[in-house]
Each structure stands twice: as structure tokens, then as C-alpha cells.
Amino acid sequence: MGGxxxxxxxxxxxxxxAAHDAVMRTAPGWVALPRIVLKGTTIDMYRAPASRQAELIAWPVKSTFPNRVSLTGLGDDEPDRLDARIFGCGVSNGVDRDFLEPVRTDSSDSALITLATGIFSDQTMISQLAEDEDTFGFGDDCTALDQVLPGFAGSYSFVGNEFSGMSPNEAQLEIMQRGSVAQRAAARRFIVAxxxxxxxxxxxxxISELVALGDFERAAFWYYVWQIRSEPWARLGSRDGDAALRGAIRATLGPAINGWAGSDMIAMTNLMKQASxxxxxxxxxSGRPAGVSAAAWAAAIxxxxxxxxxxxxxxxMPNDPKFIDDADKARRQNGLSVGPWKNRGQPLDPSWR
Incomplete structure (x- = not known):
């Protein structure tokens, strides 16, 4: 769906x-000023009195991506006069310093608030401030917040589809999986669906997140699905890439998954069959390794x-008393539990059958 x-x-x-404000309020030396809400934008302001710096962050209503004006002192010759630089979507430009007068590095908070209001009261003001207004952009497809926002280590990430009705693509899902808790959960829901x-x-x-959440039955189910889907890539893909990754995951996640599921061999086998x-x-x-024909890929699957x-x-893994007894005995010898599953977490979704 578009639009x-x-x-x-x-x-x-x-x-x-909220994520960036929380970062700045706990950053050493920085003080948050009152938030300003204008018709077209919301402005967050922070100043560091000791270093004579200030940051003005505008969050336009019509665009998810923020704009930033960074204020610093000119240096030893004119330490009280302000210098400024504007940061936006993939660009940064200098500011005509005459516009900043008469505000100085040691001016009051109210003077700084007045300056910020003047800069961001109209979105066109930022492009008028820039030295090259034709190249200063405001892109809705920008996602790298940490390239614009000071002190932002990426606790939240824009995906690139916030302003549309489109489902996330693979690149956007990767961003979501590195984002906030809510974004990672949204990515997880989309991928399993x-x-x-x-x-x-x-x-x-x-799978790793489901294990961390204590949803071991769901984690095991998707691990067994992953085993089936990753095998053709390991067989026909790159040895250093697909094959090495599959081997590493089987050596790390595999013992945790199988160690949990194997306490009940019959239940484990049934879960593997359900995943299959x-x-x-x-x-x-739809993808396949480079250089692999459609016929060869279908055969590998x-x-x-x-x-x-x-x-x-x-x-x-036959449903045979001797096989199961031997497997249970081996588990006990290795200090592993035997019996019905514990800590199953959420039940499997009915659609996964």
C-alpha cells in the first residue's frame, strides 16, 4: 500500500x-532548555555553559528527519561571538554570522530561545541561512539520525518508510533490527509473518531475541525453519560467507536450542516436523547465490x-523406547534435564502449522 x-x-x-532528549539530558555538561512548540515544528535546545556551546534541534511536523543548528564561540580572538553550522539530511552548511547578532555565547537562556524561535519559525528560514540554499535538503528518506543529532548513539533509528504506508524492505528491516526495542519487535513480527x-x-x-525473551518453543521452531532454509545457501553460496555463518550459528545457537528441546525427545521431533x-x-x-542456475537452486531447496x-x-530420531532411553541417559550424563519442556514461553502461532 502506498500513500x-x-x-x-x-x-x-x-x-x-524522546530518545534523543533522554540522551542529552544525561550528557555531562549539557543543560536542557524549555521545549518550544511552533505551528510547523518543535524545537529542543541544549547548552553547555562551560564550553560555550549550544545545540538547537528542530523537528518539523511535515518531515520525520530533524534539522540542527550548532552554536559555538569563534575562538580566542572573539570568544563571545557566535559561529554556527546547520546540519540536515546528508548536508551541513555555514551560517551568516550577522544573523546571529546580538546573541553571544554568554547570552541568557531567553536570548537563545528567541534566536531559536527566529531560526525555526518558518522552515524556509533554514535554507535562507545556509550559504548554499539550493543544495540544503530536507529528505524524508534519511535515516542516519546519529549523523545529525549530537551525542546520539543510535538508540532509535529511522527506517525510511515512516512517511509512507509501505511495508519495510530488507534494508529497512536491517535498520529496524538495530533500532529500539519497539523497532526490533516490529521487525521480528514482520519477519515471522x-x-x-x-x-x-x-x-x-x-531466534536470538526469542531466546532472550524466554520464548524457547518459538525460538526452537524458527531455528529448525532456519536450518532448512540456510542449508542451500551454505551448499551453493560462498564458503567464507553463507557456509561459515551457518556453521557458526549451529555451533552457538544450536546447543542452546537443542539442549532445551531435547529434554523431551518426542516433543522435539514433533516440533521439527511441524517446522518442516x-x-x-x-x-x-526470491534470491539465490550468484552464478547458481534456477534449476540447481530448486534442486538444492x-x-x-x-x-x-x-x-x-x-x-x-525414531519414536522407539530404546532410542529415547539412550538419548535421555546421555543427557543425564551431561548434566542436562530430562522430561517435559520447561520455560516454553508463548505458544506457537496457529498459522505456523
């Missing part, structure tokens, strides 16, 4: 504002599915 999504844009803007839209590696963080059934009917990711099918699992 503007004002609600999502406003929510993203509000979350970014649309596994065919993402490279299998996108499932790795989903789900994976076989879920849409397949079929082989992986056969390797993890119910028939293969029944041979490898």
Missing part, C-alpha cells in the same frame, strides 16, 4: 525526539527439505 502514513510518521518522530520476504540470515536475530511442514508451504525467498522431512526425522 502517506501520518500516524506512523508522527509516532516515529515522537519516539526519536513474511519469511519469504527475507534472506534466511534475517531469522538469526529473531511449515517451511515447505511458506513462500520461498528440494534436497534440504528432504534432509529435514518427517520421513528422514523418523529414521534419525
Amino acid at each position: 502517506k502514513n501520518v500516524a506512523r510518521s508522527s509516532a516515529a518522530r515522537a519516539e526519536a525526539m 513474511h519469511p519469504g520476504d527475507v534472506h534466511p540470515s534475517a531469522l538469526i536475530q529473531v 511442514t511449515f517451511e515447505a508451504r511458506a513462500p520461498v525467498y 528440494a534436497r534440504s527439505r528432504a534432509d529435514h522431512s518427517a520421513r528422514t526425522l523418523d529414521r534419525a
